[in-house]
Amino acid sequence: MSNFSVGFRSVGPVQVLDLRGELDAHTASELEAAIQKALEEQNTRIVVCGENLQYISSAGLGVFMAYIEEVRERGGDIKIAGLQSKVYNVFDLLGFPMLFDIVETEEQAIEKFREDANGVPPTTA
C-alpha cells in the first residue's frame, strides 16, 4: 500500500537516508521512524538523499522540522541532497533553503559535514 520507503546507508560518520516514493501525511511516520532510529544509534549527521523522492507534502516537510532542533543541539545536522526540481520547489516555496543545507548531490552534503567539522559553522546556525 505504502509507496514510500527509506533506505539506510553509512558513508563514514554520515548516515544517509535514501528516500523513495511519495512522502505525505500517511508515510511521514516512516521517515520519522528512520530519523529516530538514526538518532538512537547516535548518528546525528544525517543526509537525506531525495533522488528518488517523487513527491512531498507539507506533512512530509514537517518531519524535518520536528527533528532539526534536536539534531543540531546534539551537534549534528540534517542536510538534504539530490532533490528533483519539482520536489525542491516545494522545499523552496516554504523557505527551507534558509533553514537547511539543501545541495545538489550527496557528495556535496557529506563534504559540507566535513567543512562543519573543520570549524565552518552551518549556514543557518
Added chain:
Amino acid sequence: MPAKLIARSSEGARFLLLQTRGHFLFVLALWAMLYLIGLGYHLFVWSTGALTSPLLEVVYNAIVLFDYALLWLLIASLVERHRAAPTKAFWHTVLIGLLLLGAGLLIARVGRVTNIVDNPTIDLLGFEYETGVPLTPVTVLKMNLLSLMQVGFAFLLLARFRHLVLFKRTRRSQRNWYAMLALMIVTSLTTFTMTAAEEGIGEWRIPTVIVLVPAVLLMVVNAFRLSWIVFLSFRQKLALIGLTLVLLAMLAGGQVLGHGFFLMDATDYLYHYSYPLAVFTEQAFVFSILYGTTALLSLLFHLPTTGDFQQKVGEMAAIQSLTNLVSKVFDSEQLVSTIVASPVEAGSAQMAWLALTDLQSGSLRPRVVATHGVDPARLAALVDTCALYEDLGTRSGPLVLDEAPADHRVEARPGEGLGSLVGLPLVARDEMLGALFIAKEVTHGFEQDDLGALTAFAAQAALALDNARLFEEQLEKERLTRELDIARAVQRKLLPQRVPSIDGVTLAASSVSAQEVGGDYYDFVRLDEDRLALIVADVSGKGTSAAFYMAEMQGIFHSISHLARTPREFLTHANRALAASLERNVFISVIYGILDVRREELVLARAGHCPAAVIHLDGEARYLRTQGLGLGLDRSDLFARTLVEERLTLQPGDVFVLYTDGVVESRNARGEEYGYNRLLEALRRHRHEDAPDLHRALLADLHRFLGHDAYDDDMTLMVLKWHGIRLASAASAHPQQPEKPADEPAMVPEKP
C-alpha cells in the same frame, strides 16, 4: 372407521390415538356393543349347553380380538390425554390395580362352584371339563368381567410403560418397543384356534414358542430403558420404590401362586374367554414384571447419587439462565459483573474474576475488570493473574490448576480459600478478548463436566463481550461523526460568508476540505474606507489538528490585521504569536495582501505560501515569488529578516489569483499534477471575465483535468480583479456559497 383411525396415526410410529371426543365416544360405543355380543355368545353357549360350530367360534374369536383392539385404543388415548410424571403415573396405575384387585376378589366369590365331588365333569371354575361350556350364567358373567379387568389392566400397564420406555426416545428405542408389541401380538395370534378346554392352560405349541423367544428378548431390551429415573428427586425415587414394590407384589404374586396376575383362577377365566387374548395379557404382565424389577433396582442404585445429580442439574440450569442474561446485556460494566457473578451464583465456584486486555492503552497487559466472591485487592495478593493470562494465551483450551496453592503463580497458601482454579480464555472472532478465572475452596474441585459447562459459558460470555464492544465502537463512531459534522459547521463559520463589495474590484473565493475539516483558510477584512486586507493560508497536514490551527489563524488575522500597517508587519506578528502554540512539525504557509483602492496598489507578502499568480490585461502573466519563510518554521529573527514584500501598482484588468497547494498539486488518474503552468494558461484564457466567472472557470478547468470530484487535499482559490476606480459599483457584492463551490463550475458555460 378403524382404517380411518389408523390412517390418522402419524407415520405408524405413534400409536393409534383418538383425536376427538366424538371419535372416542364412537369407539367406546362400538366396543361396548361388541363386548355385549361376546357376552351374548357365551350366554347362548350356556343356554344350548354345547359348543357351536367351529366357524362360529372363529367368528367369535375375531370379534373379541377386534373388540379388545378397540379397548386398547380407548385406554391408550386416555393415557395419552392424561400424561403424568412417572411418580403420578405409577401411583394411578397401582391405585387402579388395587381397585381392580378388590373388585376381582368380590366377583370371584360370587357363585363359586364348590361341589366338585358331586359332579366330576365340572372343573373348579364352572365350565364343563371336556368342552369348556359354562355351566351357569354366573360363570359367564364372571368370565366376561374378570377378563375385561385383566386385559384392561394389562393395556393400562403397557400404555403407561410406553411413555417411560420411550423417554428420551431414539429411532432404535422406538423400533424396539413397537417390535416387541408386534411380536407379542403375533405370539398371541399363533394360538388363535386354541381353546382352554382342548389345549389346557399355558401349554403352548412350538410356533408360539418360536415367536415368543424374540418377544421376550425384546422385553428384556425394553426393560432397560430407564433413563427417566435419573431425573427424579430423592423423594420421588423413594415413593416410586414403594409403588414399584406394590405393583410387583400384585403382578408377580399372582404369577408365583398360580395363573393370573393377582387372582387365583382369573387367568383361567381369561383363557376360557379368549385364548390369544390371554396369551397377550400374560406377556404384558411378564413384561410389566420385568420392567418393574429393573425399575426397582435402578431406583435403588440411583438413590445415593440423586443429590449430586440434582446439584449438577441446578448448576447447569443456573449457567444456562445466566448465559441468556449475558447475551442480553449491552452495557459493558453490567456485562462484566454479570459474567463473573454467574459461575459463583450458579454454585460452581466460590470466586470468579475477569481480566481483559486493555484496548485503550493498546498494551496486551490484562487488567482485572470485575471480581465476584473476592475483592480486587485481596485477589491481587492471592494470584498473579497476568502470568496466568499469558499462559492462557499460549494454549488453546482452559487452564486447570487442581492444586492451585502448589502453582508458582498462585500466592495463596492452603486454607486461604483458593484450592483449585480454572482459567478460561474468552475468544471471539479468533481474538482473545480476555480470560475468566474461576476458583474453588477445595482442591481438585473441577471435574470434566464442570469444565464442559464452564467452557460453553465462556464462549457465550466472549460473544457477549465482543458484541458489547462492537456496539460501543459503533456508538463511538456515530458520536465522532456527529462531532465532526459540528466541527465542519463551525469551521464553515470561520470562513467569510460573503465577499466584501468594494468599488473597482470584484472578488470571489472558495474552499473545500478533503476531510470533514481542513487546514485551509481564506478571509478578508475591511481595514478602512480604502483598504482591504486579504489572506489565504494553509496549515501543514490535514484533518482535525490542522482545523484547530486554522481557527487560531483566523483569530490572529482578525485581531492583528487591524494593527499591522504592512503585510510584513502582520506576518512577523503572526509568526511570533503562533510560535507558542504550533507543534514543532506544523507550520502555516500564508499569503497576505493589503489592497489600497485609493492608491491603486496591492502589497503582497508570501510566508512560504504558493506564489500568487498575476495577469495583466495584455495577457502577460507571472507568479509573484517573493522570499519568505512559512509561519512556525523559524522562531528567531530570521523570519523577519528574510521576509520580502512586493508592492504592485494596479492597472485596470489586473487579476490576482491566490490559492493553496491543493490546486496546483491535484493529480488526475494518470498521476499528473495540474501544476503552475496549467493554472496560468487557464487564467490567460479567462482573464477578461469578472472575478466570480473567472473563479468558476478556473475550478471548471481544474475539474476537467482531474476527471473526478474527489479531493486529495484541501483546496482554496481566491480571485481578485481590479477594474479601476471608475467602474464604481459595476460589480457589486456577490454572495458566495462556500459550501460546495466545486460543483458550480461544471455548469458554467465555456467562454472562448
